[in-house]
Amino acid sequence: MSLRFDFLCILIWFITITNPKADQRNKKPLHLPDMPTITATLQAPPPVWAVMQRNLIDIMNRAAPLFLEKYAYPGGTLRRHGKLDDDYECFNTWPLFYVIGGDEKILEWSLNGYNAVTRQWTYERNSVRKEFVKQYDMLHLSEGYVGFQYFALADPTIPEQIDRARRFAGFYMNEDPDAQNFDPEHTIIRSPITGSAGPAFESSADYVLIYGHASLYPIVKSLEPGWEKDEKRHEEIQQLYNRIVISGDVPMNLAITGLVSHAYILTGDEKYKTWLLNYVDAWMKRIHENNGVIPDNIGLAGKIGENREGQWWGGFFGWSGRYSVEMIFNSLITASECAYVISSDPNYLGFLRSQVDMLLDKAIVRDGDLLVPYKVGPDGWYDYHPLGPYILSHLWKASMDTGDWERLERIRKGKKHGPWAYAYADSPDPPEPGAEEWFHDGTLFDWNKVLNDLRGNQQRRNEAPHVSFLGGTNPDWPVNIMKAELEQVIRNIDRLKSDTYEHEWRSQTMLTQNPVFTNGLAQMTMGAPYTCFNGGLLMARVRYFDLDHVRPGLSEDVAALVERLESDRCVVRLVNTNVFDTHRMIVQAGAYGEHTFTNVTFKKQSEDSIMEESVAVNGKYFIVELPPATTITLNIGTQRFVNQPSYAFPWHTN
């Protein structure tokens, strides 16, 4: 094609894409609840992080279509597949990017992509029924639907999405006669593998046992390598596996709390809240019954270790599994955060905290590193690794307790050396015995360092530098995180353009080319941790609505930085990088209006003097007006987790 034609295309596209149109569907006059308006008055050149933030948003707007060009047919179906959750994951960040401030087209494309993936897996692969996966382990299932949950933040009025939210949550409340996943009598989900076709009580044992994701102990005390190659032995083990492992509840199933909370926040229907709290309560009770340790296998009659002669460990993705702590704690994070958001009861954070403390109580120090046991075996606790900072980051950001900050400090002091906890376990090959034990690699672990080469769940590794920034010891973080994210975007664009790029985990090849990265932006603009990978909901201190275009997200040209988080206030700096136009935004308390702003204090410039001014809010929203080139630092008094969470936008009455 001619260069002139190229330029014309780009020019036309540039024009269309950099002028995000008003939400075309919202043609009605805007009715807003009463809220104060705060006008910025301090003019100043924008800080570098602000310019970088807008630049990153612009670039990702342009980069997103490259992914579709390479991997999507017209209509959105994909040219290549990973597993079901991998396919969905390609688009997970896109609706969140729109919520932060990305172009509206990106939301449309991701909705299209979500629908197309659902169709492909329904009609080509026969794995999906009523738009929900038929039978899947809860680890992968919950990963797959994180993006689905974000659509409601982007637009909670999409009727189809509301239907789906109810239907999906309903699969775990026995609302579908063909999907009786839950046993209300024993308050258990009846298998680690569930979905729209109900619980599975049979599943191939090979992969799970060979990769060490579950154990048959004490029924089979030692499973010889190569067991799967002998037909008779294979059959024997397979039968045992079905009986022992694929039966009854596991902590991983707590990740379903994401979808059920999602239905509650979307519809306000109490039944979802009731179900969820009941389910979480049941698990908390099991911790009490098991000497403070969450048991990882519950039988069909509700008994701990029912299939294993009472042994509380060994379950599917449980304490003996290859990724024990990661998997168990992701479920705990999701469940604790969700239960807290919908109930406002901080005891639910105790659910997560109890297991953190349980591990810390067993901590040892080796070469200056505080290590906790990651696994349980016949000889008890073993396999010591440093505790991933992200766990305590989630806990502290939700609770704001000084006790939780102290826990963070404890592990900060206790993590002198690298590498990160799972550095030796990140391989597509089965684990060799002892090969994945952690040992320090001689490098000093830098809590301020922002990483730029992460994929999927690894984005959580940037929680450490964010927490350090919030703690005041990492002042360069805003620039560094933007730099790192941009480097990741550029790397992914290169991968998209390459004909030969393949990831060593083949199923992740597509999603490791997704050029839309939201983690850094969510941390910066909303004070949110990296959303828990297994079914988690966004846990944001603030979110924004563009009043110029009447849509979610930062207004055009506006950058935001959450500088400080405290239990009763947060400090947010807003910058209008545009020297010509005024922009107006609503600031909302919490992703779901779960908080209430008490008042806002800020500096006001008039003539020669700068005075501090305070405005009472006593509500979920206030408007910020940013004339050209202005900046404002808002010290926002906040009562946290005091309101029923809802996805409704400020202009959605009732």
Add this chain to the structure above:
Amino acid sequence: MRYKSAGLLLSVILVRACIPVNPGCFAVEHGMPSDIIKITATQKSAPPGWAIMERHLIDTMNEAAPEFLNKYADRGGRMPTIGKPDDMYEVFGNWPLFYIIGGNEELFELSFQQWNAITRQLTYGKSKRVDREFVMNYDWFHNSESYKYFYYFGLADPQIPENIDRAKRFAAMYMGDDPLAQNYDPEFKIMKSPLTGSTGPWIETKRHAEYMLNYGHASLYPIIKEYLEPGWEKDPEKAEEINKLYNEVVTRGDTPISLNACALIANAYLYTGEEKYKDWIIGYVDAWLQRIEDNNGILPDNIGLTGKIGEYRDGQWWGGHFGWSARYSQHMIFGALTSAAETAYLVTGDSKYLSLLRSQIDVLFDNSKRVDKQLVFPYRYGSDGWYDYRPLEIRELSHLYNMSIAPDDWKRIETVLGGFKYGPRPYKGYNDFELPMTGWRTFRWESNGEPMDFTQVVSNGDIGDEHMEQEELNEAPRQLFLAGRNPDFPEKILEANYREMLRRITVSRSIEDIYSYPGLISEELAGLNPVVTKGLVFLTMGGPQAIYNGGLLQVRVRYYDADKKHPGLPEGVAALVEKLTADRTVLQLVNTSALESHAVIIQAGAYGEHEFTEAIYAEYSAESNGDKNPEYKSLRIDNKYFLVELPPATSISLDIGTRRYVNTPSYKQPW
């Protein structure tokens, strides 16, 4: 803004791709056939009025369409109400056709998104009408309306795997190849019920009889000879008796309406080229031709499960579901015959299949009579024989002639037009809204003394306005134009379409709250769709609209944008097919842009079924432009397509020798 410029620069560096408004369309690298014949237009002149109007109409509809979609579809594509499947698919149905004419690619993507969304809504919504993406328990009259729009996606982009897969899956449901949908019996070559779909034939209906019998869509004659007064359904005993009888007599076995399924099977053939689809069509149409022969030349409208004519009616060949005695008799039957005849001819190249339609037109002719100097034809057959005489619209005859270009078929058209001296039109007042439940039984067409002028065009949309969409009221003026007897047809039809588009836009904009719009059902939404393609199909492609009942588009030419490598006339380019003979195609291309060059690939037939032999055109040199005589060139083409380059403000008239129905038809595009 300094950083905005940086952004632009960055975007230039980072993005070397086509307009990603609709990303995903260009990811497959296209190669132009290297041996394509090129002709360059050289006549420079101001473009004629019709060309400007044509482009203006296309450009306006490009703008109006997204506004319409955003108003009535929710994000993700859900429609405000669930109606009948055919009504829902119709709302955006003609957008992919508009795309292949020359509309924006965005409209193809949007309409595909809507097709998917409507399919989901019908699958997961409150009343489930669709399973495995295909409608359940529906007759082929309505199914053909729905799936006509699905076929257009093949013309728009035949490489989407999901649609190829769907085409094959749907066809399998009607070939006996799908264990969950055993609609077809290959032994007797019948559909097992008039009501079929993705869950198989629906014989044991529950209360279907009530609507169908009361509205006259089927008869129980001669098993029940008396007229069943509406209200019988209130007596539980009677209702049970009638429902049982209905399931025995009406919903068991085949009817000619199922001939509409041929296009569905052909659709799979056009995607894949697999012979089994062609073989099925031949088998099924041959079976119906045999039935006509077995019934003394008259198409029987009910066949039993063992293949016998009138098997459940003591051998009576009429009375079936949507058959000769039914409310829309001739209209429904002949729609199916047209669709099947066209389809069978297209896939085989054997003109004998046109006799499926022609023979039944001749049955009407044989039973026609003159009343007050008008030639009238029977529309229905009942216990007293042929009745309900009205003039004939030339819809089917025009479709027939479009394929055959046989002098005898033209004579039939002339005879019918000549005998239709005074109005009103045969279906005036005969539509669902105006005709009460039983009024159709006593309907009598009577002349109103107003002379018919078949050079006049009717302003209507593709569907969904006060006229019955199926009437194709513009076929007469179109054929007269092609015969050289209606020279201002292009301007008239464009103006009429423009007026209709404007009417729809105005009505739609006047609706403040769509949910409080009285009677907002999906039927009415299709009537607000601002995209009207019929005039553009007539003028640019030289063919009628696809027959309403699921026919495939049967046109002489289609175009591709050679620069962008996708279907449709390039921006600024207008086309007019002026004359069609059995072996020649005369058309004009005009580049209305005074600044931009464009390149068009012309393809012979919507499916490359024809072949161009040579093209005669005028070559103007710089000196001879304007008044002087150009040099006439003749260039061998011997291919199904060739390329025309149109420098700014040029036009060209092409007289192209055409061998028709000589290639295997396919959706394949030139690259």
